[in-house]
Amino acid sequence: MTSSGLRPTPVDGYPSPTSRLQIATEDILRAHVPTSGTPPVLNRNLHLQFLLRNLQQGFPERYTSQDASQPWLIFWTLQGFSTLGIGLDDRTKRRAIDTILAMQHPEGGFGGGPGQVAHLLPTYAAVCSLAIAGKPGPGGGWDEIDRAKMHAWFLSLKQPDGSFKVSSDGEVDVRGLYCLLVCATILNIMTATLLAGIPEVIASCQTYEGGFGSASFGEWAFGEDGQSPDYAAPRPTLGEAHGGYTFCATAAWALIQPYVRLYASSPSPNLSLAPPAVNMRSLARWYAAMQGGRAELGGLRGRTNKLVDGCYAWWVGGGAAVVAGMLKEMDEARSIVGECVAGDVDAKEGEGEEAKEEGWEDDDVDDSLFDRAALQEYVLCAGQHAAGGLRDKPPKHSDAYHTLYCLSGLSVAQHQVIPNTSRRIALRSSWDSAKARGREGSGMSLSDDQLSFSDGLRRESFVNALSWLEEEGTEIYVGGAVNRVNATHPLFNLTVTHTEAVMAHFYGQSLPIRRPTSRPRRKPPTA
Amino acid sequence: MSATFDDSDESKPYATDPEWADVIPVQQYEGVEPIAPIFYTEEYKDATDYFRGVVKTGEMSPRVLKLTEEIIHMNPAHYSAWQYRYRTLLALNSSLEAELELMDSFAIQFLKTYQVWHHRRLLLTALRSVDAAARELAFVARALRTDAKNYHTWSYRQWILAHFNDEDRLWPGELPWVEELLEEDVRNNSAWHHRFFVVWQSGVRRGEVDREDVLRRELAFTKEKISLAPNNPSAWNYLRGVLDHTHTPYASLTSFVQPYTVAAAPGPTDDSVVDLENPRPSAGAELPCVPALEFLADIYEAEGGEATPKAVQIWKSLADERDTIRKKYWEHRIKDALHGSQ
Ligand SMILES: [Zn+2]
Numbered sequence: 001m002t003s004s005g006l007r008p009t010p011v012d013g014y015p016s017p018t019s020r021l022q023i024a025t026e027d028i029l030r031a032h033v034p035t036s037g038t039p040p041v042l043n044r045n046l047h048l049q050f051l052l053r054n055l056q057q058g059f060p061e062r063y064t065s066q067d068a069s070q071p072w073l074i075f076w077t078l079q080g081f082s083t084l085g086i087g088l089d090d091r092t093k094r095r096a097i098d099t100i101l102a103m104q105h106p107e108g109g110f111g112g113g114p115g116q117v118a119h120l121l122p123t124y125a126a127v128c129s130l131a132i133a134g135k136p137g138p139g140g141g142w143d144e145i146d147r148a149k150m151h152a153w154f155l156s157l158k159q160p161d162g163s164f165k166v167s168s169d170g171e172v173d174v175r176g177l178y179c180l181l182v183c184a185t186i187l188n189i190m191t192a193t194l195l196a197g198i199p200e201v202i203a204s205c206q207t208y209e210g211g212f213g214s215a216s217f218g219e220w221a222f223g224e225d226g227q228s229p230d231y232a233a234p235r236p237t238l239g240e241a242h243g244g245y246t247f248c249a250t251a252a253w254a255l256i257q258p259y260v261r262l263y264a265s266s267p268s269p270n271l272s273l274a275p276p277a278v279n280m281r282s283l284a285r286w287y288a289a290m291q292g293g294r295a296e297l298g299g300l301r302g303r304t305n306k307l308v309d310g311c312y313a314w315w316v317g318g319g320a321a322v323v324a325g326m327l328k329e330m331d332e333a334r335s336i337v338g339e340c341v342a343g344d345v346d347a348k349e350g351e352g353e354e355a356k357e358e359g360w361e362d363d364d365v366d367d368s369l370f371d372r373a374a375l376q377e378y379v380l381c382a383g384q385h386a387a388g389g390l391r392d393k394p395p396k397h398s399d400a401y402h403t404l405y406c407l408s409g410l411s412v413a414q415h416q417v418i419p420n421t422s423r424r425i426a427l428r429s430s431w432d433s434a435k436a437r438g439r440e441g442s443g444m445s446l447s448d449d450q451l452s453f454s455d456g457l458r459r460e461s462f463v464n465a466l467s468w469l470e471e472e473g474t475e476i477y478v479g480g481a482v483n484r485v486n487a488t489h490p491l492f493n494l495t496v497t498h499t500e501a502v503m504a505h506f507y508g509q510s511l512p513i514r515r516p517t518s519r520p521r522r523k524p525p526t527a
Numbered sequence: 528m529s530a531t532f533d534d535s536d537e538s539k540p541y542a543t544d545p546e547w548a549d550v551i552p553v554q555q556y557e558g559v560e561p562i563a564p565i566f567y568t569e570e571y572k573d574a575t576d577y578f579r580g581v582v583k584t585g586e587m588s589p590r591v592l593k594l595t596e597e598i599i600h601m602n603p604a605h606y607s608a609w610q611y612r613y614r615t616l617l618a619l620n621s622s623l624e625a626e627l628e629l630m631d632s633f634a635i636q637f638l639k640t641y642q643v644w645h646h647r648r649l650l651l652t653a654l655r656s657v658d659a660a661a662r663e664l665a666f667v668a669r670a671l672r673t674d675a676k677n678y679h680t681w682s683y684r685q686w687i688l689a690h691f692n693d694e695d696r697l698w699p700g701e702l703p704w705v706e707e708l709l710e711e712d713v714r715n716n717s718a719w720h721h722r723f724f725v726v727w728q729s730g731v732r733r734g735e736v737d738r739e740d741v742l743r744r745e746l747a748f749t750k751e752k753i754s755l756a757p758n759n760p761s762a763w764n765y766l767r768g769v770l771d772h773t774h775t776p777y778a779s780l781t782s783f784v785q786p787y788t789v790a791a792a793p794g795p796t797d798d799s800v801v802d803l804e805n806p807r808p809s810a811g812a813e814l815p816c817v818p819a820l821e822f823l824a825d826i827y828e829a830e831g832g833e834a835t836p837k838a839v840q841i842w843k844s845l846a847d848e849r850d851t852i853r854k855k856y857w858e859h860r861i862k863d864a865l866h867g868s869q
Contacts, residue, residue, distance in 0.1 A: 013811020208768025240720035288856035
């Protein structure tokens with residue numbers, strides 16, 4: 001790397017509070033730029049000890065601020081172990097299950113601790129923790145989740161514009177929406193009633209910058225009571241584009257695609273309007289723009305003109321991975337349409353081979369939108385704390401939250417988990433509709449029409465979620481394979497294995513065997 | 528950080544307080560050996576045990592207000608305590624104005640906590656008072672003095688303005704205030720976003736009916752800010768946002784953008800030919816700048832045909848030389864332009 005690559009962010013001779021803070025931060029980070037010859041090392045054992053201490057001894061008093069986020073403390077720790085490739089012993093699993101179940105609210109959902117009000121965010125963390133530690137059967141945690149009550153509670157939070165409060169009397173934002181969609185997807189309670197209006201809400205949260213803000217203002221369109229809605233009224237975004245909200249909105253948009261497709265093909269409730277759309281071009285641009293320069297070690301920031309931070313390695317890196325996956329899917333859909341139009345499939349296949357030979361199409365197996373090697377350097381060189389655990393940036397301390405999200409960000413920079421066409425086909429062909437319907441968890445009674453719609457929705461939600469697989473042969477390990485962490489599913493932040501097991505259970509499916517898949521490598525991966 | 532409750536006058540534990548003798552405290556975990564427990568202070572444990580006890584019996588009383596206030600002081604993220612407090616205020620018909628005032632010191636102390644801002648929003652919704660809303664706008668402006676980019680503070684302000692959309696007296700100060708903030712920090716992206724909200728997303732205000740005029744004003748304002756600090760992505764994003772929103776072709780700004788895409792001309796610029804439509808880069812500008820090159824490439828891409836290779840050439844220079852961290856993205860743009868769209 002040339003020294004000019006480390007030049008500071010240009011200030012144009014016009015400093016301001018933002019640029020002063022930026023330059024000061026770059027001065028700190030520059031000291032952590034790896035020197036050539038000494039590959040950065042993931043201090044795996046130190047981080048494992050950090051996680052183990054938190055899990056077994058507990059958290060020091062300053063974590064009282066997380067007292068209403070106890071399922072999160074557990075999830076960050078358990079998923080940290082999964083990412084580092086460490087399984088849990090039975091006693092730990094048992095205690096994790098019991099602790100999480102103590103937080104289930106009698107009226108559905110999970111609270112931030114026992115006796116706390118149910119809240120969408122800890123409900124995500126609880127369900128995902130159970131996906132890691134739980135299993136079917138009595139005491140296994142999975143069958144103790146009251147899915148019908150959870151679904152009813154979800155509906156009680158729904159607002160006239162289709163958005164959701166995070167808890168009764170709580171705020172509305174896309175974090176809650178994402179958490180709800182993850183739970184509904186995993187637990188087989190994705191009903192049309194639940195999803196109505198969500199695509200419009202997500203679309204209305206995209207800002208002029210391309211990323212997403214926290215929420216949109218729905219009262220002009222829907223009033224405070226939802227009577228006589230005016231669909232054409234503006235729904236302004238509250239808050240600027242932000243990495244956390246943008247991840248949530250992006251992943252929510254991906255999770256709801258089956259509904260968007262089915263709903264677009266069924267008679268629309270408001271035909272005068274174009275279907276809700278997210279601008280994928282400006283979204284991809286926004287994600288790419290969040291990567292800091294070499295002087296910031298290629299870390300990711302959460303907003304325009306803000307500082308890089310280890311946790312955005314996941315929120316922005318993970319969200320960018322979702323976009324890359326969706327763009328690839330759209331590309332494939334386009335080329336399939338192209339082939340169908342051409343008609344002569346055999347001839348077309350031959351041409352395809354030629355096109356590959358010429359090389360622009362398949363020569364680059366890396367579909368990502370950011371510099372994966374640089375992001376790994378940030379996590380490894382700036383994100384690790386010498387005493388164990390990972391952090392925002394030096395000289396800060398490590399904490400449970402940054403430890404998981406730095407590791408998840410490292411994972412998303414090492415591996416590519418993207419929708420896989422042959423997996424999708426295999427999942428569809430092994431689909432058992434009757435079993436899946438039998439395992440439906442909302443308990444809502446439906447008319448015949450609705451039944452066939454929801455059968456389709458259920459199958460596609462399942463297939464959509466589980467078609468994301470690691471693209472073999474596209475791994476990049478800065479510092480060598482010793483630094484490898486497990487791949488994580490960018491829609492859930494669980495391993496694919498955990499996601500498959502828990503979804504197979506709640507949909508009553510037995511999954512087709514996964515075969516290693518890889519695209520022919522024509523060029524060695526860069527870095 | 529953790530010593531948020533150090534200045535209280537020695538409150539005695541609820542467990543030994545005769546005033547609370549009738550409440551049965553509820554332990555957090557019963558019959559469970561929790562994993563990953565938090566080591567609470569005795570004080571916090573005591574208060575939350577009594578909070579659970581109160582919630583169990585459904586008591587809503589003045590002493591519950593005191594209890595929840597104390598818990599919130601120790602942990603402002605305790606959303607259940609906030610919620611119970613809010614419901615108790617309503618049940619007791621307490622003065623919500625007084626509650627808002629009490630919240631001022633909280634908000635400044637716990638600026639980054641969701642609940643602090645959400646509670647204010649609930650109170651303001653229940654109050655339905657434009658005076659209170661005006662007071663809140665002033666308070667938000669003060670809070671932003673402490674933390675100019677605080678997310679919750681900004682989104683709360685936008686919510687207030689949207690919720691009280693028809694109250695003309697709340698709005699006229701917004702644009703001058705945003706301008707002041709951008710004067711102080713032209714890179715404050717939150718202020719740019721607020722400008723977009725005010726000008727483009729919240730309907731048409733008095734004096735802004737001529738949208739062509741508003742567009743001209745916004746373009747002039749933004750170009751001027753770009754000329755001061757051409758490498759500032761916030762201003763370029765706003766410019767793009769305005770053009771996209773009004774369906775104005777980027778190509779209409781070609782002559783403005785061009786000088787920013789080349790190395791600065793040596794020597795002093797001739798001030799006698801100042802073009803007000805197209806302010807030139809400032810003397811200190813570091814050029815060519817990436818956002819201008821990107822903008823120019825977008826113009827070429829939209830033009831298509833003969834111009835496409837010019838766009839590709841710019842993207843290549845960004846990928847290989849000027850903005851190598853985004854190499855993947857620029858390559859994606861090249862691929863997309865050459866093969867994606869027919
Ligand atoms: Zn962070």
